[in-house]
Amino acid sequence: KQEVTQIPAALSVPEGENLVLNCSFTDSAIYNLQWFRQDPGKGLTSLLLIQSSQREQTSGRLNASLDKSSGRSTLYIAASQPGDSATYLCAVSNFGNEKLTFGTGTRLTIIP
């Protein structure tokens, strides 16, 4: 059974700093890995999707990397802004399984 872990559960950093969020998974036979953002009281918004054959994806100030062999992914946020404050979740899909397995998320607070 796939398990996805995100540590730390919460993180506070001053505005302008670069930061890294971590995601680990137990079953490396993944099809893809996604990073989502969730604002309080809202649904999830997809940020980046990495196919299993890819090593990284970039969108603006965000860069997600994937290392299947070690069962790890990181989300790098450059030059953080207060608007980046949210909960970030990663999710993986596995071959032969029509569902996403989610981590419990990291709640990020950017301090102005």
Add this chain to the structure above:
Amino acid sequence: DAGITQSPRHKVTETGTPVTLRCHQTENHRYMYWYRQDPGHGLRLIHYSYGVKDTDKGEVSDGYSVSRSKTEDFLLTLESATSSQTSVYFCAIGWAALSTDTQYFGPGTRLTVL
């Protein structure tokens, strides 16, 4: 935003009563999903649908049933609500889990069972 709406957005009900949550999409996506989100558990899949009248169970399906009579609507029913079903419920749509496309989430329904 992807065209997904959920109704109601908030509901308080009593133990033992039936509850139906509705998800409506305007995107014509084939797959629709129901998740619940609880502190410490992340999002967990309840049921999903891969077409009209085609549904399957997720990892936490006990106590829930679903129906999809039209492409655009996916209903989640709690036949007899229990306090353990107090949660935030999210609907999502997509082409398939095993695809290059992501899932798009609705705004959620906060359900409280007293």
